[in-house]
Amino acid sequence: MIRTELSLKLPNNPGALAGVCRLLSDERVNILAMSLESGGQLRLVVDNHVHGGAMLREHHHQVTERDVLMTSLPNAPGALAPVLRLVADAKINLEYCYGSGPEGSPTALIVLGVEDARRASAASGL
Known part of the structure; x- marks a missing residue:
């Protein structure tokens, strides 16, 4: 989103x-x-x-x-990797990222600062 x-x-x-x-x-x-x-x-x-x-x-x-992408992902190893791969494959630069997934929580909240949030949203499905 x-x-x-x-x-x-x-x-x-x-x-x-x-x-x-x-x-x-x-x-x-x-x-x-x-x-x-x-x-x-x-x-x-x-x-x-x-x-x-x-x-x-x-x-x-x-x-x-500025527009950024924010999403909830499963709080599990590797959950962020496919999202970042889709953004990278679309040749969109990731400028920064922050988030948190408290231990024991089923989800993590991630914010991605990208050079083009609309293109990144379309590429990643977020």
């Missing part, structure tokens, strides 16, 4: 991520997936990207948006 990812740069300060999470929580915006890199690059997929993005911008965050 194609989703809109919000991306912003956080300062390397204690509480920076907590502040973003609190803001979204106060606005009833649910975080579905997120990734924070050591340089402060935060990527979020939320249930309401329009409202979430507007609230972050209102609080002086520079937010960019």
Whole structure:
């Protein structure tokens, strides 16, 4: 499924991520997936990207948006490989990926940042 990812740069300060999470929580915006890199690059997929993005911008965050693929896969060895093979066979570059499959959970949630989300969705069936 194609989703809109919000991306912003956080300062390397204690509480920076907590502040973003609190803001979204106060606005009833649910975080579905997120990734924070050591340089402060935060990527979020939320249930309401329009409202979430507007609230972050209102609080002086520079937010960019892009289409990504997000899917649930079986939480089992090798479940991601066929999806990535279909994307690669379509000559679509995978720029980044993040996700989680808690131990004991039957499914894992994966976000794929690709150069062309619409083509990747068509190629992979996601």
